[in-house]
Amino acid sequence: MEFAIQAAGLGKRYGDHQALAGVNLQVRTGSVLGLLGHNGAGKTTTVRLLATLLEPTSGHAMVAGYDVVKQPREVRSRIGLAGQYAAVDELLTGRENLALLGTLLRLGRRAARSRAEELLAAFDLEEAADRPAGTYSGGMRRRLDLAACLIASPTVLFLDEPTTGLDPASRMTLWQMVREQVRQGVTVLLTTQYLEEADFLADRITVFDKGQVRAEGTPEELKRSVGDERLEVSVATQDDLARALYALGPVAHATPRPSEDRHALSVTLTDRLGTISAVASTLRTSGVQVLDFALQKPSLDDVFFHLTQQSNSTHQQQAPQPEGVRA
Structure with missing residues (x-):
């Protein structure tokens, strides 16, 4: 499969508010697409639509070869999702969190325990495996959350601002773990407000603003678009x-x-x-x-500020002027 994620004209409206307006995306299998944008730009809405948590009001999307509206069950069985905050049971141990989730996903008890051990080792959580997750540091909880997303060996992984609030060392550790999943063939769609995170992880980047795609390309292509070295x-x-x-x-x-x-x-x-x-x-x-x-060199900060300022300028020019005022 050439593209693990495809979206065409994807839109979402809440009453009079257009949260997403005609978004087109293509993510090659085994690659990382980074979604950049300020709060409210449409990044999380896109993730929720692609992960079948919301239904689009326009357009269509395919994830792992299945339609997100017509075949949501097939999509869900092939994806992992990590939201903005770690979703682990703090009363259970790390091992119990993973084994329970594997059982709920019908891996079977023995297979669930085996997969839990594998992930605890991969995410360097073996020493803390039998401690309640509530005693974990923020970085450890985030690693456990990411491990939980991988319990069913998904082919597509959605990460919605996965390193928010982490210290630089924990953030780098998580980046390396995400990169390891990509090396194993997992496709990742990442939303982030850390521009260095997108620069480090993403093969291609899409910049969102006001529910629309403003630019897309590799990190280097986007940097060159705003100026020379x-x-x-x-x-x-x-x-x-x-x-x-x-x-x-x-x-x-x-x-x-x-x-x-x-x-x-x-x-x-x-x-x-x-x-x-x-x-x-x-x-x-x-x-x-x-x-x-x-x-x-131009940075992704330069790209982001250039595109959002350009968008704000266009929006102001199009806005209706008070009577007697000329643009």
Whole structure:
């Protein structure tokens, strides 16, 4: 199967509120799609529709080869879902949580216990397996929650902001565990507000805003769409800055831009190595005292802010103007 998730014209309306408006998605089998967007952009609604927790008011979607409206049972038997907060029974031990869930999913008691042991080992929870989940740290509960999603060996995994509230070390641990599932062939749809999380995990990214898709592509494609790489040069004094700006004018493909609040400038890199070499050589022969010399790439933060500001600008232009006011 080429695509594990497909959606066309997917929409959801609540009364007068259009939560999702004509979303199209395709997620290749064994890959990670990251959904980015601010609160209320439509990310969680998309997950709930694809996971059969809601029915769309327009469009259609296929998950693991089955229609989410016409064949919800088939879809549910092939997916795992981790919501924004760990959904584990805190009175049960980690082992009991997993074994019980496996039994409820009709794996059989012996198979459920075997699968629980396998997952406890995979998620580094063996030492805490017989402690109540209520005594676990936030990172451990999240790992147990992810293990629970995998008890029935799903082929598609939905992760809705899975690392919210985790410390950086726990977040990185969970990222590695998600990547291991992908290496085993699991398809992942991830919603997140951590842009570095999408950058690390996602093969492709879709940016949501106001219930619509604003952009999609690989992380690198999206970064390139908002600007070129830049060389950031910090110098010692204002005189050094003036000399650097004058000297670099002829060798830079675009006019160097001075910083507004410090002795620094940036040079756009169109010919990456050639420009870097020319800038370094020119600064050396010009006697400029350089304090720092760093390569800066556009980030997903730049992409996100660019797209949402662009959307807000368009929305404001389309909004009805008060009488007597012209756009």
